[in-house]
Amino acid sequence: MKINIAIDGPSAAGKSTIAKRLGNRLGYVHLDTGAMYRSTALKCVNSGISLDDEDAVCEMLKNTEITLTPEGKVYLDGQDVSDAIRTDEISMAASKVSAHKNVRRDLVARQQEMAKAKGFIMDGRDIGTVVLKDAEVKIYMTASAEARALRRYRQNIEKGIPTTDVETIAEEIRQRDYDDMHRENSPLRKADDATEVDTSDMTIEEVVERIYQLAEPFLKKEA
Numbered sequence: 001m002k003i004n005i006a007i008d009g010p011s012a013a014g015k016s017t018i019a020k021r022l023g024n025r026l027g028y029v030h031l032d033t034g035a036m037y038r039s040t041a042l043k044c045v046n047s048g049i050s051l052d053d054e055d056a057v058c059e060m061l062k063n064t065e066i067t068l069t070p071e072g073k074v075y076l077d078g079q080d081v082s083d084a085i086r087t088d089e090i091s092m093a094a095s096k097v098s099a100h101k102n103v104r105r106d107l108v109a110r111q112q113e114m115a116k117a118k119g120f121i122m123d124g125r126d127i128g129t130v131v132l133k134d135a136e137v138k139i140y141m142t143a144s145a146e147a148r149a150l151r152r153y154r155q156n157i158e159k160g161i162p163t164t165d166v167e168t169i170a171e172e173i174r175q176r177d178y179d180d181m182h183r184e185n186s187p188l189r190k191a192d193d194a195t196e197v198d199t200s201d202m203t204i205e206e207v208v209e210r211i212y213q214l215a216e217p218f219l220k221k222e223a
């Protein structure tokens with residue numbers, strides 16, 4: 001039997017990067033649930049559906065296919081949107097759609113279905129608290145807003161994504177943190193049984209190693 005690993009935390013804490021690396025090391029599949037909220041937001045923006053209209057967004061989702069490939073690509077209704085969902089505009093829009101209870105219900109059900117087979121590293125905001133309550137390993141990953149803004153800025157430049165300055169990104173990150181932590185439905189919080197890892201002063205390798213060590217006892221049982 002394989003296990004599931006849940007990684008939650010605020011935006012740009014390094015969850016996806018770490019989950020991807022860990023996935024390669026363990027031979028597990030990384031599922032970036034934020035990409036599903038982002039894809040939903042992108043489709044709303046592209047089709048003129050108000051981000052505040054919960055019923056309309058849910059209706060739209062009934063005819064929406066979101067595919068996350070093991071290679072990390074994101075397809076929305078068959079179209080590669082891997083880069084299009086990473087803009088600052090879509091980040092803010094995703095935060096808005098993710099506040100709706102019934103939007104979450106739809107996407108959470110898809111995530112739970114995907115993770116049934118085990119062998120997944122899922123990252124998001126509510127994985128340890130809602131989606132995979134019984135995940136064998138739960139991580140709550142944090143980093144200061146400044147460290148996260150700098151990482152996001154460098155990432156944007158690297159990928160050729162239009163970007164604002166670091167201070168503006170930090171402001172947006174603080175705003176999104178606040179929204180994600182204070183929303184009524186599944187607010188971002190550390191699960192009681194999660195291990196907190198502050199990555200501000202850690203290298204990627206150090207974080208991967210830390211989580212690997214937490215998973216190791218289960219992996220031995222698995223063998």
Ligand code: DC
Pocket residue numbers: 011012033034035037038091094095096098099123124125126127176180
């Ligand atoms: O992790 P991210 O920045 O790609 O997430 C985009 C938005 O989606 C973010 O504002 C929080 C929301 N989200 C969520 O509410 N639940 C998840 N499991 C994943 C993301």
